[in-house]
Amino acid sequence: MKKALEYNCPSHGGCGMVRMGMMVPESWQLFVCPSACGRHGALGAIQHGYKDRLFYLFLDDSDIISGYDSTIIDGVACVLKKKNRKPRAFLIFVTCIDDLIGTDCDAVIDELQTIYPDIDFCMCHMNPISSDSDSPPFVTMWKNLWSLISYTPAQKENSINILGAYALKKEDGDLFSVLKILGIDKVNQIQSATSYDAFQRFGAARLNLVMAPASEKGAAAMESKCNIPYMLSPVSYDPDIIEAEYHKLTEKLNQEKLDAIRAFIANQKKKLECFIQETRDCIGSTGIFLDDSALGNPVSLALFLKKNGFHVQGVFLGILDPSDPCFDILRAQDIPVQSVRECTAYNEYRTDTEAISIGLESAYMTGSRHFVSIYQDQGLYGFSGIITMLDFIRQSVKEVPDLKSVIAASGLII
Known part of the structure; x- marks a missing residue:
C-alpha cells in the first residue's frame, strides 16, 4: 500500500x-x-x-x-x-x-x-x-498487562491461562471439552477475573495458551518470570490446523488421552460437515465479504469458505503488505484484497448490497444490508468456533439491521 x-x-x-x-x-x-x-x-x-x-x-x-x-x-x-x-x-x-x-x-x-x-x-x-x-501498541499492551503478574508459587495448579483473547472464550466450546478430557481443572481468562487477586493466580498455571500472536511477547516474558511455558495457538478456521493444535495441546498436557481426543475430533468434524451443508443450502450463491476488524485471521476463514463452495467476494485489511504470502494465496483463489484505508474502496465495492459482510468495516465499505457484527473472533475457537460462525452467517440473511445504529452502539475505539 x-x-x-x-x-x-x-x-x-x-x-x-x-x-x-x-x-x-x-x-x-x-x-x-x-x-x-x-x-x-x-x-x-x-x-x-x-x-x-x-x-x-x-x-x-x-x-x-x-x-x-x-x-x-x-x-x-x-x-x-x-x-x-x-x-x-x-x-x-x-x-x-x-x-x-x-x-x-x-x-x-x-x-x-x-x-x-x-x-x-x-x-x-x-x-x-x-x-x-x-x-x-497491541503487542506492548499485552506484554504490560502480563507483567503485572508477580504470583509465582513453587507448586503449580492444574490450570491453564488463555492469553491474547479480546473476548471471553465460551465454556460450551470444544476447547473446554478438550481441556476437560485432558484433566485440566480450571481455565483462567482475564475477562472472568473478578478481583486482582484472581488475576494474580494466573501465575500458578501450568501452561499459557496464546490465542493471538500479539500476546506472544508477553507470554515469553511470563515464561521467564513465572516459569510458565506457552503454546502459540491463534484462532484458525482450517479444520486440519485445529486438529493439529488439539493434538499438540494433548502432547503438552496429557498424552495418555490422545485416543479420546481423536474420537472427540472425529465427532466434531461430522457436526461441522452438517453445518457446512445446511449453511450452503441457506445462503446459496450469496456473496461474502470479510475484514480484519472482525477476524484475527480473515484469510483463514476466506479460504475455508471458498474451499467449501461459498462465494467469497473480497477481504478487507487495515494494512496491505504485498510481500505477505497471504496475498498470493488469496489471489490464487481469485479472492480480491482491499484496504479499508483507501478512499477509492468505498465506491469500488458498493455494488452488491445483498452480500453478507463479516465485520462492520466491510459492511460499511460495501453497503451490505446483511452483516455479522463481531470483533476479533468474539471468543470463537476450534470446530465449535467455525460452527458458530456459520450460524452467524445463516442468521445474517434473515435480518436487515440498521448499520449506523449498530456502529453507534459498538462504541468508539478506546
Whole structure:
C-alpha cells in the first residue's frame, strides 16, 4: 500500500488500549498527554462505564519544554487524594509525544512504587506511529498487562491461562471439552477475573495458551518470570490446523488421552460437515465479504469458505503488505484484497448490497444490508468456533439491521 492520505472508516472500532487495560480488575489508568489526545478516549470511557477508573493529566507547553517526570508523580498523588481510595494496579500511559521528550519512565515507576508500595504500577506507551514496527501498541499492551503478574508459587495448579483473547472464550466450546478430557481443572481468562487477586493466580498455571500472536511477547516474558511455558495457538478456521493444535495441546498436557481426543475430533468434524451443508443450502450463491476488524485471521476463514463452495467476494485489511504470502494465496483463489484505508474502496465495492459482510468495516465499505457484527473472533475457537460462525452467517440473511445504529452502539475505539 503506497504512503498517502488514509481514510478512517466510521465503523473502525473495537478493543483499544484503554479497554484492554480495563480488563485488569481493580485497576486505574492515567493518561499523560496533550488535551486533544484525550477527547475521544474520555467520551468512550463514559460510554463503556470506565469514567471512574480513567484519568487524564493534560500537558501544556511548559511541560513539553521542561519535561514532566515529577508532574506524573504529582498527578498520581492528586488522583489518589481526590478519589480517597486506592486501586490495586495503576497503569500510567505516555503518548507518542513522549518519544520526543524522553521521560525516564523506569525512574518514575520506581519512585511511585516506593511511595505507594501497596499499588502495582506499570508504564504503558500509546503510540500509533509504532503500528508498523516489531512492537506495535497491541503487542506492548499485552506484554504490560502480563507483567503485572508477580504470583509465582513453587507448586503449580492444574490450570491453564488463555492469553491474547479480546473476548471471553465460551465454556460450551470444544476447547473446554478438550481441556476437560485432558484433566485440566480450571481455565483462567482475564475477562472472568473478578478481583486482582484472581488475576494474580494466573501465575500458578501450568501452561499459557496464546490465542493471538500479539500476546506472544508477553507470554515469553511470563515464561521467564513465572516459569510458565506457552503454546502459540491463534484462532484458525482450517479444520486440519485445529486438529493439529488439539493434538499438540494433548502432547503438552496429557498424552495418555490422545485416543479420546481423536474420537472427540472425529465427532466434531461430522457436526461441522452438517453445518457446512445446511449453511450452503441457506445462503446459496450469496456473496461474502470479510475484514480484519472482525477476524484475527480473515484469510483463514476466506479460504475455508471458498474451499467449501461459498462465494467469497473480497477481504478487507487495515494494512496491505504485498510481500505477505497471504496475498498470493488469496489471489490464487481469485479472492480480491482491499484496504479499508483507501478512499477509492468505498465506491469500488458498493455494488452488491445483498452480500453478507463479516465485520462492520466491510459492511460499511460495501453497503451490505446483511452483516455479522463481531470483533476479533468474539471468543470463537476450534470446530465449535467455525460452527458458530456459520450460524452467524445463516442468521445474517434473515435480518436487515440498521448499520449506523449498530456502529453507534459498538462504541468508539478506546
